Amino acid sequence: MEKVLIITGGSKGIGHGIISAYLANHYHIISISRTINKELANKGVTQIQLDLTHTEQIGIELSRIFSLLDPTKVERITLINNAGTLGQVNTIDNIEGETIEKAVRLNTIAPLVSSSMFIKLSKNWPSQKSIINISSGAAQKPYFGWAVYCSTKAALDMMTQAIAIEQNDVENGVKIIAVAPGVVDTDMQSEIRQSNKSSFKDIDRFLALKADGALNDTETVGKEIYEIDHNPDIQNGAVLRVKNKT
Ligand SMILES: NC(=O)c1ccc[n+]([C@@H]2O[C@H](COP(=O)([O-])OP(=O)(O)OC[C@H]3O[C@@H](n4cnc5c(N)ncnc54)[C@H](OP(=O)(O)O)[C@@H]3O)[C@@H](O)[C@H]2O)c1
Numbered sequence: 001m002e003k004v005l006i007i008t009g010g011s012k013g014i015g016h017g018i019i020s021a022y023l024a025n026h027y028h029i030i031s032i033s034r035t036i037n038k039e040l041a042n043k044g045v046t047q048i049q050l051d052l053t054h055t056e057q058i059g060i061e062l063s064r065i066f067s068l069l070d071p072t073k074v075e076r077i078t079l080i081n082n083a084g085t086l087g088q089v090n091t092i093d094n095i096e097g098e099t100i101e102k103a104v105r106l107n108t109i110a111p112l113v114s115s116s117m118f119i120k121l122s123k124n125w126p127s128q129k130s131i132i133n134i135s136s137g138a139a140q141k142p143y144f145g146w147a148v149y150c151s152t153k154a155a156l157d158m159m160t161q162a163i164a165i166e167q168n169d170v171e172n173g174v175k176i177i178a179v180a181p182g183v184v185d186t187d188m189q190s191e192i193r194q195s196n197k198s199s200f201k202d203i204d205r206f207l208a209l210k211a212d213g214a215l216n217d218t219e220t221v222g223k224e225i226y227e228i229d230h231n232p233d234i235q236n237g238a239v240l241r242v243k244n245k246t
Helices: 013-024 038-042 055-067 097-121 147-167 187-193 203-211 218-229
Strands: 002-008 028-033 046-049 074-081 128-134 175-180 239-241
Touching: 002 013, 002 097, 013 028, 013 074, 013 218, 055 097, 074 097, 097 128, 097 147, 128 147, 128 218, 147 175, 147 239, 175 218, 187 203
Parallel strands: 002 028, 002 074, 028 046, 074 128, 128 175, 175 239
Antiparallel strands: none
């Protein structure tokens, strides 16, 4: 029997930390992102190159992945919707429509479409099935200059809760949860620290967290997410936050 993880955005950052944790627990891993990570290729991770803003391609890729798996041999299968973007940091009147749309496609439409396909394709599978949406504290707290990011992450939390009540009605349905990873030391955080104070008023807090060494590291966050995925006490539809370093 095998255990399978399908993850978006595994090439670096939090996704890479999640992959390390699942690899250590002998998962067969399929990662979807725009670039290939050679180190992960050497470790046997299957990588599919796809720009997830092309949401019409997601169904095709997931169907291909499922066609290569044998449901009678898969004891657990997890989808982690991790790929995301901060998008352009500015007040909403200063961001072009096309730029807004691209961020919404990656942060909200891609997870909706991949969750829909995952549930459909695994419907008659006897395996244990789960979806984890990587959310953010910004789903609950508004930040000046982050209207697009905050709203796309809030949508992720609500989609998690709405899909969970649908799946509660299904025999051997999919367990779906959302997890905010805290403030993690990745390229996204360096991008945040490069914002202008006029377009992102909270920048000092993020500069101070880095200077104080208070950021979570990707490997620790990956392990916590693995443990959350395997914790039977966590309810379907839960919206959680990993423990902060500070
Ligand atoms: N870092 C934090 O403090 C923090 C806090 C709260 C929530 N989060 C959330 O955690 C998740 C991961 O963030 P991170 O900090 O690890 O960011 P990151 O270091 O920038 O990594 C983002 C990942 O997403 C992939 N990705 C980006 N755009 C893509 C696209 N168009 N198509 C396919 N893949 C794409 C990237 O791969 P390629 O470049 O190879 O495509 C990369 O693997 C995001 O959803 C983010 O919102 C992060």
